[in-house]
Amino acid sequence: MTEGRAPLSKWSYPQTDALQGKTFPSGNPKFCPFPTVTSLLLAKFCPVALLHDLLHGRDYALLGTPDPEIKRRGDLFHKFIAHIKESLIKGELKLSGYDISQSFHPFAEKYGFKFNARNDLYRRYIGPWVERKFEELKNISQSDRDKLFFEISVANYYVPLPYKDGRKSYPLEGRIDEIDIKNKRIIERTIKGFKEDTEPPALKDYQTWLLWKTLSSLKRNQLPSQWRDIDFEEFELIVETPYKDFSVSYENPSYVEEIHSGYAWIHDISISESRIIGQKAYENRSKDCPILNPEKECGLIHICRHRNYPYPQSRPEIKQIFKSWYQYLLWEQIWEGSLFQYQLLKLPKEELIEKGLILEGKIISFSGDRKIELEINRKISSLGGYDEYTIIPFGTLFCGKHMRAKLSKVKGNRLIIELISEGVFPSETAILFPDILESSSPLLQEPPTFLERQTQSGLLKLQQSGAIKEEKAKSRSWIQLLEAIFGIKLLRRGSK
Amino acid sequence: MSVPSQKVSQKIEESNQEQKDAIEALLEGWEGRHEFIFPIVDGPPGTGKTRVGVLTASKYALENNKQQIAYLTYTNEAAEKAKEEFFNLGWDSKAVIRLTANRSEKDWEKGIIGCSSDLKSLTDPDEQRRIGEAPILISTLYGSGRIFKVHSHPLIIVDEFSQVSPSLYFSTLSKITTSEYNPSGYALLGDPNQLPVITSQPLLRPNIGRFVFQRKNYDPHHLILQYRMHEKICGMVNGLREALLARPPLESHQSVRTRTLTDPSLGYIWNPNKCSADFQDILDPENPCVVINTDNLPNQEERTFGKSVCYQEEAKLIVNIASEMVRSYKDKNGEPLWPIILSPYNAQREIIQRYFQENQELRRQCLTIFKAQGREYPCVIISFTRKNDGKEIGFLGETFEGASVAGEIGMRAQTYVACSRAQGKLIILLSFKTFRGHRDYDFLLEKAQDNALMVNAKFEWVNIND
Numbered sequence: 001m002t003e004g005r006a007p008l009s010k011w012s013y014p015q016t017d018a019l020q021g022k023t024f025p026s027g028n029p030k031f032c033p034f035p036t037v038t039s040l041l042l043a044k045f046c047p048v049a050l051l052h053d054l055l056h057g058r059d060y061a062l063l064g065t066p067d068p069e070i071k072r073r074g075d076l077f078h079k080f081i082a083h084i085k086e087s088l089i090k091g092e093l094k095l096s097g098y099d100i101s102q103s104f105h106p107f108a109e110k111y112g113f114k115f116n117a118r119n120d121l122y123r124r125y126i127g128p129w130v131e132r133k134f135e136e137l138k139n140i141s142q143s144d145r146d147k148l149f150f151e152i153s154v155a156n157y158y159v160p161l162p163y164k165d166g167r168k169s170y171p172l173e174g175r176i177d178e179i180d181i182k183n184k185r186i187i188e189r190t191i192k193g194f195k196e197d198t199e200p201p202a203l204k205d206y207q208t209w210l211l212w213k214t215l216s217s218l219k220r221n222q223l224p225s226q227w228r229d230i231d232f233e234e235f236e237l238i239v240e241t242p243y244k245d246f247s248v249s250y251e252n253p254s255y256v257e258e259i260h261s262g263y264a265w266i267h268d269i270s271i272s273e274s275r276i277i278g279q280k281a282y283e284n285r286s287k288d289c290p291i292l293n294p295e296k297e298c299g300l301i302h303i304c305r306h307r308n309y310p311y312p313q314s315r316p317e318i319k320q321i322f323k324s325w326y327q328y329l330l331w332e333q334i335w336e337g338s339l340f341q342y343q344l345l346k347l348p349k350e351e352l353i354e355k356g357l358i359l360e361g362k363i364i365s366f367s368g369d370r371k372i373e374l375e376i377n378r379k380i381s382s383l384g385g386y387d388e389y390t391i392i393p394f395g396t397l398f399c400g401k402h403m404r405a406k407l408s409k410v411k412g413n414r415l416i417i418e419l420i421s422e423g424v425f426p427s428e429t430a431i432l433f434p435d436i437l438e439s440s441s442p443l444l445q446e447p448p449t450f451l452e453r454q455t456q457s458g459l460l461k462l463q464q465s466g467a468i469k470e471e472k473a474k475s476r477s478w479i480q481l482l483e484a485i486f487g488i489k490l491l492r493r494g495s496k
Numbered sequence: 497m498s499v500p501s502q503k504v505s506q507k508i509e510e511s512n513q514e515q516k517d518a519i520e521a522l523l524e525g526w527e528g529r530h531e532f533i534f535p536i537v538d539g540p541p542g543t544g545k546t547r548v549g550v551l552t553a554s555k556y557a558l559e560n561n562k563q564q565i566a567y568l569t570y571t572n573e574a575a576e577k578a579k580e581e582f583f584n585l586g587w588d589s590k591a592v593i594r595l596t597a598n599r600s601e602k603d604w605e606k607g608i609i610g611c612s613s614d615l616k617s618l619t620d621p622d623e624q625r626r627i628g629e630a631p632i633l634i635s636t637l638y639g640s641g642r643i644f645k646v647h648s649h650p651l652i653i654v655d656e657f658s659q660v661s662p663s664l665y666f667s668t669l670s671k672i673t674t675s676e677y678n679p680s681g682y683a684l685l686g687d688p689n690q691l692p693v694i695t696s697q698p699l700l701r702p703n704i705g706r707f708v709f710q711r712k713n714y715d716p717h718h719l720i721l722q723y724r725m726h727e728k729i730c731g732m733v734n735g736l737r738e739a740l741l742a743r744p745p746l747e748s749h750q751s752v753r754t755r756t757l758t759d760p761s762l763g764y765i766w767n768p769n770k771c772s773a774d775f776q777d778i779l780d781p782e783n784p785c786v787v788i789n790t791d792n793l794p795n796q797e798e799r800t801f802g803k804s805v806c807y808q809e810e811a812k813l814i815v816n817i818a819s820e821m822v823r824s825y826k827d828k829n830g831e832p833l834w835p836i837i838l839s840p841y842n843a844q845r846e847i848i849q850r851y852f853q854e855n856q857e858l859r860r861q862c863l864t865i866f867k868a869q870g871r872e873y874p875c876v877i878i879s880f881t882r883k884n885d886g887k888e889i890g891f892l893g894e895t896f897e898g899a900s901v902a903g904e905i906g907m908r909a910q911t912y913v914a915c916s917r918a919q920g921k922l923i924i925l926l927s928f929k930t931f932r933g934h935r936d937y938d939f940l941l942e943k944a945q946d947n948a949l950m951v952n953a954k955f956e957w958v959n960i961n962d
Contacts, residue, residue: 026696027696027697027698112616322666328695328699329663329700331696331697332696332697336696355799356800356801451638454667459667476678477681478669478672478673478677480526480527480532481532483532484532485534489532490531491532491712492531492534493521493716494520494535495535
């Protein structure tokens with residue numbers, strides 16, 4: 001793992017004016033991005049991986065391979081397990097004499113997995129997991145409808161973390177794979193790992209600990225209403241692989257050492273404007289970097305060890321110009337996405353509504369075709385025209401089930417919202433059951449910062465592309481276009 | 497596959513000299529003797545830049561064996577507009593397909609196919625083949641990976657480049673950097689003064705056209721003869737061009753110079769007896785340009801979800817004017833004139849739509865200015881919406897400081913875009929008290945003295961149709 005970086009004296013939060021939308025977004029925001037658990041894992045893994053995440057939109061260092069298939073497989077593993085448990089809760093599935101692979105194939109096919117891939121997935125991940133967990137699954141029943149929750153988002157503006165004799169607070173957000181209220185467990189699930197492992201896969205313990213820290217730092221009124229008497233401090237932390245479960249310790253000195261350093265890296269790469277931050281990141285690269293240690297894995301190895309093509313010859317100019325664009329595109333994401341997240345968690349709910357950042361409504365009905373009818377308690381003068389929204393049918397802005405949705409109809413002060421989230425839908429009872437129904441469900445529109453990340457990623461790809469031979473370069477139109485715009489080649493408008 | 501070769505030749509023949517030069521340049525390919533040929537066409541409203549793009553693409557597809565065109569736009573709306581232009585020319589949905597990310601949108605008849613970025617969601621191999629065989633594929637720049645999955649040597653035409661930042665443009669190029677790709681040409685079409693790159697970063701604002709102009713001594717192909725607006729509307733638009741420091745002024749082609757709604761080429765008949773006396777001057781076709789001051793209307797703007805703005809009374813007045821217009825104008829087949837209603841604010845658009853609940857056709861005519869870019873309409877009514885004591889007009893008055901971004905006009909361009917959509921009639925509603933003192937609106941109102949009928953809205957006009 002990485003060398004440490006001196007902790008910040010304090011985290012750079014947005015000023016009140018910025019939170020209230022009174023600052024015109026422009027240039028360096030002077031406040032840090034709202035960190036995700038993934039950012040902190042990357043910082044612990046390697047500061048260069050974090051730099052690629054923030055500046056180049058590439059966050060797959062931890063996957064060990066640039067192949068997106070691995071991520072899809074991991075997602076499917078988690079989604080299918082959640083689906084099985086949900087089906088048991090809903091009473092739609094009976095386990096006696098049932099072969100779970102019969103459910104798995106149509107489920108995986110829906111996500112575009114072909115027959116061979118499905119077989120492979122079942123054999124390697126699902127099968128071993130089911131075999132281990134069959135008895136546990138048999139105990140799940142409809143009485144668990146308000147006890148098992150999947151894909152729960154957690155976020156806090158101030159997460160207090162131990163530091164020397166005291167503590168420092170930072171913002172943090174992430175998503176918990178499973179919260180099992182009955183057995184008091186927080187579960188992080190992964191397809192990584194092997195049968196013979198004696199420790200959880202790298203960083204998974206740290207990830208679980210960070211998520212738990214965020215959840216247990218929330219005040220009671222920030223939790224979903226029926227969780228307000230639960231002490232999450234007592235919950236067991238589990239990393240679950242297809243082959244084993246690992247219990248994670250609450251106290252691990254290395255977590256505490258690493259976390260402050262991680263926040264410092266996030267700050268410095270994002271907003272410090274230090275000219276040498278990139279160099280510092282490379283100087284502090286992980287000792288587990290495959291460039292230094294070929295036995296190790298990193299999904300970004302091909303980026304760090306990219307080929308230096310001689311053409312285009314204007315690459316130094318391209319690199320220089322793109323370098324500033326990467327930074328601006330990150331600042332754009334901070335103004336657009338991070339500020340929104342800070343506002344959601346810091347401003348009073350009334351102010352969020354007043355500023356048009358969220359709408360709140362009472363869920364009137366939730367039909368099987370994924371439609372939610374929401375009654376808004378104020379005049380709906382406009383919905384801002386966005387096509388996609390995030391609705392939190394269960395929980396609060398701090399902790400709850402975030403689901404993507406589309407507005408399908410407005411009827412007076414009622415909205416019909418159609419859920420479009422891929423993955424596991426909470427059961428109707430989980431949304432409508434009186435005990436757990438919130439008095440209101442927030443509806444919001446998350447800024448599309450993925451577009452800036454996509455742009456960053458594309459720019460890096462172009463910057464690192466090229467040709468070795470001059471002849472080849474001359475025949476490649478895109479290389480010649482770059483030479484003409486960034487280099488000395490003449491650029492003409494054509495014809496007369 | 498319908499191949500409109502005769503129509504394409506005829507349209508090219510009918511084009512003006514600047515348009516012909518631009519088409520020729522776009523068809524030239526990238527390889528010059530010692531230089532790279534990168535045609536950029538600066539085409540202000542109504543000068544036919546999309547016509548240049550569509551005719552070039554058509555000619556290229558008809559004459560070139562490889563038949564690969566990647567026609568890229570910033571928005572899905574602009575992509576749809578481009579597709580319509582191709583269809584108008586005689587192409588069919590076998591030859592021209594718009595690819596989108598919205599998988600629920602799949603209509604082979606209409607030439608719209610939503611699919612995953614790697615096309616794998618099209619599980620039927622025949623579907624991928626059909627896309628690969630279509631010579632002209634259209635998409636947004638963000639979604640262009642879909643085109644490059646099947647076209648490896650396309651002529652890449654980017655339309656409406658004013659919204660395309662250099663970072664987006666070069667990021668798009670990254671999709672064609674592996675060895676199997678080698679585009680046969682590159683071109684940009686647009687008006688650098690129209691809708692801008694939207695970003696909080698001043699140094700990302702210059703669009704790809706300006707970026708090239710700043711780096712290289714480059715003079716684009718200029719189109720200055722406009723074929724859309726009555727000369728009085730064009731006069732207002734030239735006022736805005738002056739405010740935006742965009743030169744030269746547009747010239748009006750003789751076919752549109754004095755073209756009102758009742759001109760045979762637009763073909764409407766106006767019956768003044770079918771509208772209330774209060775609105776007769778406003779609706780009179782002999783007043784192609786009308787500016788209505790909403791200072792006397794009650795109340796002020798409101799802020800809504802999504803941080804948008806609406807002004808109910810201005811919306812009600814627009815609804816009344818539009819309804820009277822529908823009643824009093826008919827075409828030769830007796831069909832009403834449906835005016836297009838624009839606002840920079842989505843909330844205002846929605847409010848107006850809601851008032852038209854009973855009239856689906858009028859509901860469809862309400863758009864934000866963003867969605868109207870690249871389009872033209874016989875009659876346009878604009879609600880500028882802002883009305884407050886602080887004279888705040890938000891992004892409509894956005895200015896940038898610092899030499900590095902000189903010439904960047906930002907969201908102010910919305911006013912310019914909105915006014916330049918109208919062919920025969922333009923009706924503008926705004927609060928003089930709120931907008932006066934802001935550069936573009938001062939220029940606009942000054943030009944209105946000579947070109948427009950200026951009217952003060954009466955309090956009671958809001959309820960005239962209640």
